[in-house]
Amino acid sequence: xxxxxxxxxxxxxxxxxxxxxSSTSLLAAQRHDIVRFAMGSPADEAVPSDExxxxxxxxxDSSSFTYGxxxxxxxxxxxxxxYLAGTADPASEDRLVITTGGMQGLDLxxxxxxxxxxxxxxxxxxxxxxxxxxxxxxxxLLEVPTDENxxxxxxxxxxxxxxxxxxxxxxxxxxxxxxxxxxxSLERRKALLEMAHHWGAVIIDDDPxxxxxxxGEDVPTFRTLSPDDPLLFSVRTFxxxxxxxxxxxxxxxxxxxxxxxxxxxQAMDTCTNVPNQHIVAEYISRGGLDEHLASLRVLYRERKxxxxxxxxxxxxxxxxxxxxxxxxxxxxxxENEYADVDTRExxxxxxxxxxxxxxxxxxxxxxxFHNALRLCFxxxxxxxxxxxxxxxxxxxxxxxxGRP
Amino acid sequence: xxxxxxxxxxxxxxxxxxxxxSSTSLLAAQRHDIVRFAMGSPADEAVPSDExxxxxxxxxDSSSFTYGxxxxxxxxxxxxxxYLAGTADPASEDRLVITTGGMQGLDLxxxxxxxxxxxxxxxxxxxxxxxxxxxxxxxxLLEVPTDENxxxxxxxxxxxxxxxxxxxxxxxxxxxxxxxxxxxSLERRKALLEMAHHWGAVIIDDDPxxxxxxxGEDVPTFRTLSPDDPLLFSVRTFxxxxxxxxxxxxxxxxxxxxxxxxxxxQAMDTCTNVPNQHIVAEYISRGGLDEHLASLRVLYRERKxxxxxxxxxxxxxxxxxxxxxxxxxxxxxxENEYADVDTRExxxxxxxxxxxxxxxxxxxxxxxFHNALRLCFxxxxxxxxxxxxxxxxxxxxxxxxGRP
Numbered sequence: 001x002x003x004x005x006x007x008x009x010x011x012x013x014x015x016x017x018x019x020x021x022s023s024t025s026l027l028a029a030q031r032h033d034i035v036r037f038a039m040g041s042p043a044d045e046a047v048p049s050d051e052x053x054x055x056x057x058x059x060x061d062s063s064s065f066t067y068g069x070x071x072x073x074x075x076x077x078x079x080x081x082x083y084l085a086g087t088a089d090p091a092s093e094d095r096l097v098i099t100t101g102g103m104q105g106l107d108l109x110x111x112x113x114x115x116x117x118x119x120x121x122x123x124x125x126x127x128x129x130x131x132x133x134x135x136x137x138x139x140x141l142l143e144v145p146t147d148e149n150x151x152x153x154x155x156x157x158x159x160x161x162x163x164x165x166x167x168x169x170x171x172x173x174x175x176x177x178x179x180x181x182x183x184x185s186l187e188r189r190k191a192l193l194e195m196a197h198h199w200g201a202v203i204i205d206d207d208p209x210x211x212x213x214x215x216g217e218d219v220p221t222f223r224t225l226s227p228d229d230p231l232l233f234s235v236r237t238f239x240x241x242x243x244x245x246x247x248x249x250x251x252x253x254x255x256x257x258x259x260x261x262x263x264x265x266q267a268m269d270t271c272t273n274v275p276n277q278h279i280v281a282e283y284i285s286r287g288g289l290d291e292h293l294a295s296l297r298v299l300y301r302e303r304k305x306x307x308x309x310x311x312x313x314x315x316x317x318x319x320x321x322x323x324x325x326x327x328x329x330x331x332x333x334x335e336n337e338y339a340d341v342d343t344r345e346x347x348x349x350x351x352x353x354x355x356x357x358x359x360x361x362x363x364x365x366x367x368x369f370h371n372a373l374r375l376c377f378x379x380x381x382x383x384x385x386x387x388x389x390x391x392x393x394x395x396x397x398x399x400x401x402g403r404p
Numbered sequence: 405x406x407x408x409x410x411x412x413x414x415x416x417x418x419x420x421x422x423x424x425x426s427s428t429s430l431l432a433a434q435r436h437d438i439v440r441f442a443m444g445s446p447a448d449e450a451v452p453s454d455e456x457x458x459x460x461x462x463x464x465d466s467s468s469f470t471y472g473x474x475x476x477x478x479x480x481x482x483x484x485x486x487y488l489a490g491t492a493d494p495a496s497e498d499r500l501v502i503t504t505g506g507m508q509g510l511d512l513x514x515x516x517x518x519x520x521x522x523x524x525x526x527x528x529x530x531x532x533x534x535x536x537x538x539x540x541x542x543x544x545l546l547e548v549p550t551d552e553n554x555x556x557x558x559x560x561x562x563x564x565x566x567x568x569x570x571x572x573x574x575x576x577x578x579x580x581x582x583x584x585x586x587x588x589s590l591e592r593r594k595a596l597l598e599m600a601h602h603w604g605a606v607i608i609d610d611d612p613x614x615x616x617x618x619x620g621e622d623v624p625t626f627r628t629l630s631p632d633d634p635l636l637f638s639v640r641t642f643x644x645x646x647x648x649x650x651x652x653x654x655x656x657x658x659x660x661x662x663x664x665x666x667x668x669x670q671a672m673d674t675c676t677n678v679p680n681q682h683i684v685a686e687y688i689s690r691g692g693l694d695e696h697l698a699s700l701r702v703l704y705r706e707r708k709x710x711x712x713x714x715x716x717x718x719x720x721x722x723x724x725x726x727x728x729x730x731x732x733x734x735x736x737x738x739e740n741e742y743a744d745v746d747t748r749e750x751x752x753x754x755x756x757x758x759x760x761x762x763x764x765x766x767x768x769x770x771x772x773f774h775n776a777l778r779l780c781f782x783x784x785x786x787x788x789x790x791x792x793x794x795x796x797x798x799x800x801x802x803x804x805x806g807r808p
Binding site: 003004005006007008009010011012015016017039041042044047049052053054056057058060061062064065066067068100101103104106107111112113114115116118129132133135136137168169197200201202229230231243244245246247248254256257259260262263264266267268269270271272273274275276279 | 407408409410411412413414415416419420421443445446448451453456457458460461462464465466468469470471472504505507508510511515516517518519520522533536537539540541572573601604605606633634635647648649650651652658660661663664666667668670671672673674675676677678679680683
């Protein structure tokens with residue numbers, strides 16, 4: 001008797017893995033001496049673990065262990081509204097649904113907006129777990145190049161025209177983009193809004209890092225530029241500003257979508273885990289979040305500077321690197337005689353040398369950017385960043401040694 | 405200027421709400437004196453909240469707050485394999501993926517198996533959040549009647565033939581079914597396996613209550629009857645045996661599906677929240693789970709008995725009720741002169757009287773069972789169960805008073 005064939009859905013072929021946050025890179029990162037440029041995790045020392053543990057030991061009670069409301073714990077929602085009032089994205093409670101991390105916000109967006117065959121615009125490079133979610137709903141992805149001002153909106157009209165489709169959604173990480181670190185300019189934000197309205201397309205505005213600007217001036221958010229715009233769907237998370245392990249984030253969307261979001265989320269995970277919502281709420285209520293963010297900005301600026309300096313020191317003439325004003329990532333492009341290096345090959349050698357990163361092709365649905373890589377500066381001290389860059393230089397040398 | 409139309413996906417119309425675990429019933433249940441027959445929540449006193457809080461205050465550390473492996477925390481997976489070895493469903497680690505509650509297991513199953521238009525068999529009545537997930541992937545649902553031996557598999561061939569489709573998946577809660585409380589007989593399990601193989605359909609075996617049998621003999625699980633069967637997809641959770649607030653469950657599936665499950669889950673929520681996985685693992689490692697389950701069986705048997713007794717006392721000749729051998733739920737059907745009562749109308753009156761339940765039509769995709777209701781006996785003490793049933797009787801009286 002032969003084993004029966006498992007009747008997979010057509011979309012199973014579109015459930016693509018990603019090197020980001022995957023078990024492979026995680027296991028690599030767990031090796032003690034590896035310099036962790038791969039994962040987009042906050043530094044261990046940037047997470048107030050002791051305070052979190054203390055709060056957990058103090059406040060968890062039976063109300064933390066039962067089902068919560070699908071839209072989120074009322075206290076957390078209330079505190080979030082209060083907190084957001086002091087940011088560039090104020091929101092009323094009827095716009096908010098707590099999600100199981102920012103990732104679930106993207107899953108919900110695609111569940112609500114993406115039919116099989118729909119055209120979805122993504123930045124190139126992009127956050128592959130985000131584009132993978134769109135693919136899992138059958139999206140046709142259109143990659144649009146980015147430069148130092150973010151998605152190149154000037155190219156968008158022509159690129160879209162060639163597809164002979166009208167975009168259904170535009171997936172963007174406008175601020176300190178993952179993976180490139182760049183920020184979309186004000187002009188481009190305005191132009192993108194205009195095009196979204198022209199097409200009737202939703203802008204999925206994924207912004208996990210916006211509160212982590214360590215230099216330069218804030219660029220107005222889409223929400224500020226177009227208040228109460230039903231075509232704006234904002235995905236936010238505590239992952240980068242508090243800790244990713246919580247899996248607590250939120251979406252901010254037109255109130256007319258709220259019941260659909262609740263229905264969709266019920267069919268995903270019933271509600272976001274309750275103890276962590278209670279701990280996050282208590283942390284916020286104690287008033288330390290602003291001070292915490294201020295300390296993160298100092299820490300991450302220092303680390304970004306260390307990374308730029310380490311590139312200049314160990315890879316002169318070998319690579320160019322973006323110089324972000326916030327967030328977690330630099331994007332490195334190998335150049336000159338290294339321009340034909342495949343960073344997927346480099347990855348294996350680098351792991352053996354003791355440094356992890358994400359190869360460029362893993363950050364493009366079409367596998368572009370063979371000679372680029374994503375480097376997270378947030379997780380490592382300046383000293384470790386220097387060591388990591390030295391190891392990266394050695395890996396490159398190993399890979400290219402003996403070449404003609 | 406008129407507001408732009410939001411370009412919803414076609415499936416948005418299939419994102420149906422449910423009265424189960426919804427904010428409506430939650431809010432109702434929070435009213436202090438309401439007898440909580442609605443939600444399928446463990447009793448507060450059945451949750452070792454103090455121990456959970458203590459563990460949290462002791463063991464959470466920086467490793468709890470960063471990203472975890474998508475397939476689950478290694479320690480929890482190891483402890484789970486050890487624990488399952490002593491149950492009816494032993495599993496090796498290559499079969500397991502930790503999920504964000506059992507609900508995400510159902511979401512993953514539909515993501516992997518259900519194409520738009522696919523025929524998915526569900527029990528009637530069924531767990532509506534489960535059937536809603538299938539709908540959200542475009543499934544055509546076929547409701548199959550259940551009786552005291554579970555899904556009526558004898559009817560299945562004819563019902564399927566009439567659809568002129570081959571089923572892609574069979575969604576069943578075989579043991580202490582939600583909402584009916586009944587358990588599928590051994591003969592029917594064998595017959596269902598045979599039909600699944602005939603059709604090449606996956607059995608999505610959702611079993612949150614199997615470890616909560618308080619009387620009678622275990623019926624062999626599908627996994628026992630057909631070991632290593634690639635068409636079996638088992639959805640399990642800690643929600644009913646520990647606490648639903650954790651949102652920690654697991655799926656047990658053919659090892660060939662594991663990478664797809666990991667890819668699919670990455671695009672849903674990256675990983676299940678890490679602190680709760682650590683707390684659950686620590687709780688299991690301290691060895692108290694078996695004793696805890698034993699105490700739950702005593703508690704829930706007493707409550708089930710109290711509910712059966714309260715029905716006999718307060719609703720004689722008015723309603724028949726199932727007498728489950730485990731789990732959380734009795735299913736009540738109004739009869740005789742009450743057979744035409746609509747339990748959705750009764751619901752509003754009952755809330756005002758101070759008792760909550762789930763009306764039958766909310767537990768059937770086709771809105772069947774107008775004169776039935778789901779009663780959760782797990783959340784209330786015997787005394788409160790008696791009071792609740794009295795209130796239910798009074799609500800019925802109010803609703804039908806002055807009828808001809």
